[in-house]
Amino acid sequence: MEVVQPTAQWDNCADGTGPAFGTGGAVRIEPADDAMFGERAAWRYDPPYDFYDDDGLPVKNPERFFAVRDDDGALMGFYFFELHGDALFYGFGLRPDLTGRGLGEQFVLAGLEFARPFYGQRRVVLHVAAFNARAIRLYQRLGFTETGRHAETFDGYGAVEFVDMEKPG
Numbered sequence: 001m002e003v004v005q006p007t008a009q010w011d012n013c014a015d016g017t018g019p020a021f022g023t024g025g026a027v028r029i030e031p032a033d034d035a036m037f038g039e040r041a042a043w044r045y046d047p048p049y050d051f052y053d054d055d056g057l058p059v060k061n062p063e064r065f066f067a068v069r070d071d072d073g074a075l076m077g078f079y080f081f082e083l084h085g086d087a088l089f090y091g092f093g094l095r096p097d098l099t100g101r102g103l104g105e106q107f108v109l110a111g112l113e114f115a116r117p118f119y120g121q122r123r124v125v126l127h128v129a130a131f132n133a134r135a136i137r138l139y140q141r142l143g144f145t146e147t148g149r150h151a152e153t154f155d156g157y158g159a160v161e162f163v164d165m166e167k168p169g
Contacts, residue, residue, distance in 0.1 A: 032065035
């Protein structure tokens with residue numbers, strides 16, 4: 001499996017920042033560090049989205065994570081990218097207090113735009129918990145289509161069904 005390690009910040013603007021998803025400022029996308037993982041571990045989502053709360057286990061492949069910070073340095077979310085053959089697996093998370101505010105579309109698209117210079121124009125795949133209807137609707141609006149389903153087992157949750165989705169490159 002090929003590992004590509006982007007190191008540049010999002011360069012939509014001359015200063016290495018991009019639009020802040022309707023928050024009135026700018027964002028920086030940068031390689032994740034221990035501080036980002038610590039901040040992320042403290043996030044708590046309301047049910048049923050608490051499924052996405054940190055599980056306390058060490059992060060696998062931390063080099064594939066990127067922090068999204070606002071112009072004050074506050075963590076807004078994160079992105080995860082991993083090559084799978086000819087496809088790019090895309091994962092992300094938005095800070096709990098920013099969810100449900102209409103920021104998801106801009107957030108998802110900004111991550112795709114950030115990844116393109118590093119990974120090229122390629123098919124993008126993601127997995128979303130089947131109960132997360134609002135995310136599935138968003139991904140469908142953005143051109144992702146369902147390609148299958150699978151289940152994974154988690155301590156405290158049992159078997160959870162996921163929808164596999166794909167967007168052409």
